[in-house]
Amino acid sequence: MDSVLKAKKIVKNFGGVKALRGVDFELLAGEVHALVGENGAGKSTLIKILTGVLQPDSGEIEYFGKNVVLDSPREAHELGIVAVYQEPLVYKHLSVVENIFIGNEIKKRNGDVDWKKERDVTRELLKSLDIDPYFIDEPMGSLSTGLQQLALIAKALNYNAKVIIFDEPTAILTEHETQRLFSIIKKLKEKEVGIIYISHRLEELPQIADRVTIMRDGQVMGTFNMNEINREKMIELMAGRAVIEEIDRKPPKYEEVVLEVENLNKKGLYQDISFKLYKGEILGFSGLVGAGRSEVMQTIFGLIKPDSGKIKINSKEVNIKDPASAMNIGIAYVPEDRGAQGLFRALAISFNITIPIIDQLSKFFGMVDKDKEREISENYLKWFQIKAPSIYTLVNNLSGGNQQKVLLSKWLATSPKILILDEPTRGVDVAVKSQIHNEILRLAESGISIIIVSSELPEIIKLSDRVIVMHEGRITGRFDKKDSITPTNLLNAATGSRMVYSRD
Amino acid sequence: MMKKFLKLMAVNRSFFLFVFLIGMFVVFSFIIPEFSTIYNVLNMTKYGVEIGLLAFAETLIIISGGGGIDLSIGSILSLSAMVIGVLAGRLGVNIVIASILGIITGGLCGVVNGFFVSFLRIPPLIVTLSTMYVYDSLALLIAVDKWGNPMPVSNFPYGYYFIGQQTYFNIPFQVIAIFIPLALMLHFVLSKTTFGRYLVATGNSEVVARFSSVPVRRVKFTVYVIGGFLAGLAALIMTSRIASARPDLGAGLNLQAITIAVLGGTNIMGGEGSILGTLMAIVVITALYNGLQLAGISSIWQVGTLGIILIGSAIANIILSKKFSSVE
Numbered sequence: 100m101d102s103v104l105k106a107k108k109i110v111k112n113f114g115g116v117k118a119l120r121g122v123d124f125e126l127l128a129g130e131v132h133a134l135v136g137e138n139g140a141g142k143s144t145l146i147k148i149l150t151g152v153l154q155p156d157s158g159e160i161e162y163f164g165k166n167v168v169l170d171s172p173r174e175a176h177e178l179g180i181v182a183v184y185q186e187p188l189v190y191k192h193l194s195v196v197e198n199i200f201i202g203n204e205i206k207k208r209n210g211d212v213d214w215k216k217e218r219d220v221t222r223e224l225l226k227s228l229d230i231d232p233y234f235i236d237e238p239m240g241s242l243s244t245g246l247q248q249l250a251l252i253a254k255a256l257n258y259n260a261k262v263i264i265f266d267e268p269t270a271i272l273t274e275h276e277t278q279r280l281f282s283i284i285k286k287l288k289e290k291e292v293g294i295i296y297i298s299h300r301l302e303e304l305p306q307i308a309d310r311v312t313i314m315r316d317g318q319v320m321g322t323f324n325m326n327e328i329n330r331e332k333m334i335e336l337m338a339g340r341a342v343i344e345e346i347d348r349k350p351p352k353y354e355e356v357v358l359e360v361e362n363l364n365k366k367g368l369y370q371d372i373s374f375k376l377y378k379g380e381i382l383g384f385s386g387l388v389g390a391g392r393s394e395v396m397q398t399i400f401g402l403i404k405p406d407s408g409k410i411k412i413n414s415k416e417v418n419i420k421d422p423a424s425a426m427n428i429g430i431a432y433v434p435e436d437r438g439a440q441g442l443f444r445a446l447a448i449s450f451n452i453t454i455p456i457i458d459q460l461s462k463f464f465g466m467v468d469k470d471k472e473r474e475i476s477e478n479y480l481k482w483f484q485i486k487a488p489s490i491y492t493l494v495n496n497l498s499g500g501n502q503q504k505v506l507l508s509k510w511l512a513t514s515p516k517i518l519i520l521d522e523p524t525r526g527v528d529v530a531v532k533s534q535i536h537n538e539i540l541r542l543a544e545s546g547i548s549i550i551i552v553s554s555e556l557p558e559i560i561k562l563s564d565r566v567i568v569m570h571e572g573r574i575t576g577r578f579d580k581k582d583s584i585t586p587t588n589l590l591n592a593a594t595g596s597r598m599v600y601s602r603d
Numbered sequence: 604m605m606k607k608f609l610k611l612m613a614v615n616r617s618f619f620l621f622v623f624l625i626g627m628f629v630v631f632s633f634i635i636p637e638f639s640t641i642y643n644v645l646n647m648t649k650y651g652v653e654i655g656l657l658a659f660a661e662t663l664i665i666i667s668g669g670g671g672i673d674l675s676i677g678s679i680l681s682l683s684a685m686v687i688g689v690l691a692g693r694l695g696v697n698i699v700i701a702s703i704l705g706i707i708t709g710g711l712c713g714v715v716n717g718f719f720v721s722f723l724r725i726p727p728l729i730v731t732l733s734t735m736y737v738y739d740s741l742a743l744l745i746a747v748d749k750w751g752n753p754m755p756v757s758n759f760p761y762g763y764y765f766i767g768q769q770t771y772f773n774i775p776f777q778v779i780a781i782f783i784p785l786a787l788m789l790h791f792v793l794s795k796t797t798f799g800r801y802l803v804a805t806g807n808s809e810v811v812a813r814f815s816s817v818p819v820r821r822v823k824f825t826v827y828v829i830g831g832f833l834a835g836l837a838a839l840i841m842t843s844r845i846a847s848a849r850p851d852l853g854a855g856l857n858l859q860a861i862t863i864a865v866l867g868g869t870n871i872m873g874g875e876g877s878i879l880g881t882l883m884a885i886v887v888i889t890a891l892y893n894g895l896q897l898a899g900i901s902s903i904w905q906v907g908t909l910g911i912i913l914i915g916s917a918i919a920n921i922i923l924s925k926k927f928s929s930v931e
Contacts, residue, residue, distance in 0.1 A: 402813065402814065421816070421818075422813065422814065422815070422816035423816040423818060425816070426816045432814070434814050439808075439810060439811070440810055440811060440814045441811065441814065442811065443804060443807045443808060443811055445807060445874065445875075446803070446804075446807060450800065450803075450804075453800075454800060454804055454815045454817065455815050455816050457797045457800050457801070458797055460797075461796070461797045464791075464796065465796040465797045465798055466791075466795050466796055467795060467796060467797055467799075467800065509815070
């Protein structure tokens with residue numbers, strides 16, 4: 100088979116973070132090439148480079164044997180490299196036909212759009228994939244995600260695509276839709292299209308993929324024919340021997356249950372979530388992005404209303420109707436997205452740190468006690484070594500690491516008893532990361548109960564006393580013994596549907 | 604020195620307007636000798652009070668973000684004015700009670716707006732566009748006399764007029780007793796209190812505010828209610844000043860109030876703005892209208908110049924901030 104797309108020694112750095120360290124990757128015509136790896140392994144960065152969204156720092160890309168420079172997504176698109184994302188990017192209010200031909204209309208002599216021809220071509224495209232074209236006049240927005248994907252595949256074919264990249268296409272499809280997608284992918288193979296297939300569902304790969312490339316830490320760990328490798332071997336390569344820092348920490352006493360969650364359900368987000376949190380422990384929540392962990396935490400914090408289930412604080416059932424009532428009973432939630440959820444970027448550090456407790460800082464007539472505000476803000480600035488000219492500096496002007504420290508300060512200032520940290524070290528450098536880790540350990544030592552949601556295995560393994568793993572909205576693993584908390588065990592639970600237990 | 608001056612103009616909207624005001628004063632004083640007399644300067648202030656209160660209302664509402672705007676603010680004024688007029692002038696209700704009920708009517712109109720915006724989450728533009736028509740109609744409806752025509756009411760008791768017509772040392776009563784205290788109070792609320800913090804937080808990002816346990820809905824609801832009360836108060840002052848309640852008193856004031864708030868530096872996207880800035884904009888516009896009038900220019904030009912000044916200040920701001928407000 101011919102090589103369609105070849106990436107050679109691709110290097111990409113974001114600031115100090117090495118996202119890709121010399122990646123080689125080859126896609127053949129008519130093959131389905133799976134790309135796997137845990138979050139942060141570099142899959143998305145590689146795809147973005149292959150579709151022209153990002154430019155590599157060094158390395159070459161060959162397309163049908165010729166060197167190409169992909170300066171923009173448009174350029175990649177015109178060459179015939181197309182990506183179909185999990186949440187398809189579509190014009191919701193336009194029909195399927197309009198979506199397929201937008202910017203590329205078939206015109207009559209007088210300049211009018213030739214609707215008849217466009218609809219004929221659309222029908223032909225879909226029929227060539229064995230899809231019944233009954234839905235071509237419907238607005239895209241009214242179709243299921245599965246049908247939207249099909250329409251985008253038809254669009255790609257209309258562009259004469261030679262490479263189609265699927266980014267976790269089956270994550271939100273029903274079983275039936277998944278099977279249909281697979282049969283269409285097989286049709287695409289017959290048309291000599293090269294397919295890159297990214298998925299966290301390792302069990303579905305033997306059914307669809309010809310080869311698989313495994314990535315970890317921005318490197319390719321190996322490319323294998325699908326029949327030469329099994330699931331265990333893939334997980335071993337994905338997990339690798341990640342450098343896990345050993346820390347000196349006494350396990351908590353497991354005497355006092357501070358928080359108990361019983362059979363929490365929310366349709367479409369998570370099912371049957373039950374767990375206990377003990378005083379002074381660090382409970383890790385592992386899993387892949389989109390497993391429903393953040394949603395569970397946001398429910399405990401009163402941001403999402405569950406359909407059913409109980410939340411108990413100190414064995415008493417509580418009704419947490421909003422974040423304010425969660426805060427009043429001692430719960431703090433540090434969200435994963437600093438910019439969109441955590442901080443007011445256009446406002447001062449002091450404003451951000453004190454906003455949750457501003458009511459407690461008021462004197463008469465609701466007037467903010469500026470002295471107290473300054474005192475609290477300056478304390479955190481000093482204590483966390485936040486690098487800023489003053490507490491009135493705008494958050495926007497801080498580096499990512501310092502912003503993260505401001506975010507942590509904001510919630511520590513509420514003096515929580517239960518601290519929920521969602522990706523507490525995302526996008527910060529190594530020094531800040533270890534500083535934040537030390538702080539988390541110190542807080543647990545002082546009797547605060549901590550939940551850490553993290554997609555980074557080394558972080559979970561280093562800090563957690565116990566770990567719960569979630570996969571597609573369900574708990575798929577519980578690890579209570581420190582020596583059972585290993586990368587392989589956690590990944591096994593995070594990628595599969597099998598329940599993994601390890602208990603005393 | 605010059606650079607510092609221009610930079611301050613770019614960064615600080617109130618200072619920008621202040622400089623503009625001085626310039627305008629100088630120009631008008633040369634053209635019209637009576638413009639800068641103490642009598643004229645003090646007397647003109649009363650014309651800024653009613654639109655000023657509405658602009659303060661818009662300032663708070665626009666800061667609340669999420670497309671926060673109140674297109675019905677002038678219509679609330681009309682309705683409140685007619686409530687006072689009809690109760691006192693036609694039904695013979697005690698003028699104090701009529702005035703209080705008029706202001707409460709304004710507050711209730713704000714409650715309706717706030718309820719739809721914050722609890723039913725309908726976009727503010729849609730809500731207040733709808734209530735604008737409804738309040739206008741209600742004002743006309745209650746203005747209907749026994750012959751079936753909507754008519755103004757002007758037979759207020761004599762004692763009522765002190766609110767809008769009394770002066771002390773040439774300073775109008777409503778300026779010193781109502782407008783200045785209210786401006787100080789609103790400035791205090793917005794810049795010094797926890798409510799002010801919540802309002803700025805909500806306007807900056809509703810999501811972050813929710814994640815920060817800010818009572819977002821209560822905050823948004825409250826600003827519309829405050830807005831309604833301010834419009835009711837403006838109705839009281841206006842009917843007293845012109846000694847008449849008409850169902851079209853607030854016509855045209857809706858957008859003028861928004862324009863002045865924006866001219867004063869309120870960010871139309873929410874989260875940013877100040878009472879001081881809006882106050883400066885009110886002073887500028889009031890002085891401008893007065894100057895144009897004294898110069899014998901037809902009042903037809905008034906709103907036109909308002910528009911020109913708004914777009915002009917936006918352009919000046921862009922030029923200045925491009926040159927001087929970049930981080931150095």
